[in-house]
Amino acid sequence: MTTVRLEDEAATTRLGQAIAPRLAPGEAVLLEGPLGMGKSTLARGLIRALAGPDEDVPSPTFTLVQFYETDPPIAHFDLYRLERPEEAREIGLDEAMDVGAVLIEWPGRLGGDLARVLGPDRLTISLSEAGDGRDATVSGVGTWAEKIERLVEGGHD
DSSP: OEEEEEOSHHHHHHHHHHHGGGOOTTOEEEEEOSTTSSHHHHHHHHHHHHHOTTOOOOOTTTTSEEEEOOSSOEEEEEOTTOSSTTHHHHTTHHHHHHHSEEEEESGGGGOSOHHHHHOSOEEEEEEEEETTEEEEEEEEETHHHHHHHHHHHTOOO
């Protein structure tokens, strides 16, 4: 686990951009933190790094999920409005994991054992307020345990 200081919105975007080329099919990126911490900003940076800078990347707060034909394909889930963990399956979580990677805001709504639901390869980023900026606490399991070391060693800017 490591903490990355994010001075501003641009730094949050750059962290997403740095993660994007390391993402592989079957992996999950989990974004945690209170409202307004920059989860959607980080997600937008990651998706645009894969899809191109002009890609429209709305927050899926109301649609619950947005799918992007990138390499790898990515599905961006916002689970804030879920009432039951099973609803994630109903909106395509399993299928998205089968064909590509997933980016999940509010992963706590999945409940239970994340390894069982999402598989062994997960990156978790917890965003919190830190003075005028944010801190991103980054941890990973499976393939992301090593990828984090390379991410931090190479810098995220």
